[in-house]
Amino acid sequence: MAARSLPPLNALRAFEAFGRRGRMTLAADELCVTHGAISRQIRQLEDHLGVALTEGPRNRLTLTETGLTLAQALTQALDQIEAALPRAVGDGDGTLVVSCLPTFAMKWLIPRLPDFVAAHPEIQTRIVESNGPFDFRADGVDLAIRMRLPDAPPSPDADVTPFLKHYVGPVASPDLAAQIRDVDSLARLPRLHTRTFTEGWAEWESAAGLTLSPAAVNREFDHYFYMLEAAAAGLGVALSPFAFVEKDLAAGRLLAPLGLVPGQARVCALTPRSKITPAARRFRDWLVVQGAATSPPPGAGRGFSTS
Template sequence: MAARSLPPLNALRAFEAFGRHGRMTLAADELCVTHGAISRQIRQLEAHLGAALTEGPRTRLVLTEAGLKLAQALTLAFDQIDAAVPRPPAAGDRALVVSCLPTFAMKWLIPRLPDFVAAHPDIPVRIVESNGPFDFRADGVDLAIRMRLPTAPPSPDADVTPFLDHHVGPVVSPLLAAQAGDLAALARLPRLHTRTFLESWAEWEAAAGIVLPPTAVNREFDHYFYMLEAAAAGLGAAVAPWAFVAGDLAAGRLVAPLGMIPGQARVCALMPKARASRAARRFRDWLVAQGAATPPPAGSQQLVERARAKPLTLSPPAI
């Protein structure tokens, strides 16, 4: 058998990591080397092959057509090698690691989790909170739960399964709800914001076809769940997804005076392409069933339509 004529394996590994992450810094972090080392390995690989694998400014490099083809083939090959590597027997069943939006985990996922545990006692589940990007292999994630728009580009390394529709609207405490029976009264209340999504009020206004004047008081919180607790305490009005507040609305801790309107995004389960574990697939199927069993907010669109039909005339806010 003829000897294989392969490029340097370290260069291939560095290039594959860059192709998967799309950023030199993330590839360097995965391989525990410097940004410069990744850059040098890719330049050496291009020189060895006599072909350009990347293009664009140094700070925003993207793959060429040849680079994309090679990166995809390398990822598949490295995945096959990883799957074939013998490993010592595990000390016990490995937990299914689910990366999830923190407030969604607290308000929607964990209250339903006993149902999964009862149906699958052999699958231990560990919930890790995250709002940002993740890497299935580097972060040890089996399944991730994220909000995604229908217009989002296909993920190169993830199978995406929508499982829950998204609705959004303002929520207040029962005491403030008695004072905010119409849009004008609601607009005068202090507005609560979360730093994880400062666009919530603007997005809701655009979707509802409503323009609110500026408020005299804005209050900002680090996380959604802090903001929702502030709303329940009567500190102002917050815009929140239905999945985050359904339990508090049912319990009477919060009130949605204008109801909820459908949002464009959907809550989705993401699993690694072609190598999702059996436990991850079962959890994904359970999420789909739970999403189908979750009722949407009732009569919300009609409430918003009535609010939109009323002229919004406000006196200047007191400062």
């Protein structure tokens, strides 16, 4: 059999990473090399093939039509190689790593998780708390749960499955809630904020079609669950998604005196576009069922009074 006539494999691997990630820096981070090393490998590949694979300014390179065809073929080939590799005992269908928003995990996901465990006792599920960006391969994530707006740009490496509608509104302890009759009375009370979503109140104002006057007292907390505990303790009014306070509202620990309105975002399951594991597929499908079974909050979308 004749020897294969292939370009340097390191150059192919660097080019595939750039084509899949879309940026030199991301490809360099994935392969644990420098930005310059990725650039040199791609130039070497272009010289070897005698064709241009990229175009545009150096800081905003994009793939040519030839480059796109090659990058897609390389991704498919490397996915096939990865799928054919022997796996250690315990890998594959029996493990599942889920990256999830911390408060959503605490308040919505984990209380429902026994249902999934009962249906799939063979799958070991590990919940990893994260608010920020992630990488399926580098972080070892099989599925991620994130909030996404309908007009968010498509993810180059993830399939996005919305599974839960988003409702949002002000919540407070029963004592403070008794003081809230309308938007004006709400505006006079201390307002609670979380650093993980500083635009929360602005989102609610936009969804509700109103503008609050500035609060006399603002209190900020590092995490949603700190803020919600502060609200339950009577320190002020918090702005929260329904999924985070569903149990507290049902128990009367928190009240939503003005109701909740539909938000623009949806809670979504993100799975790798190149290869989803059977366990992740089962978990995604289970999330869709659980989301459909979640009733909207009482009084969702009702009108507001400003006086």
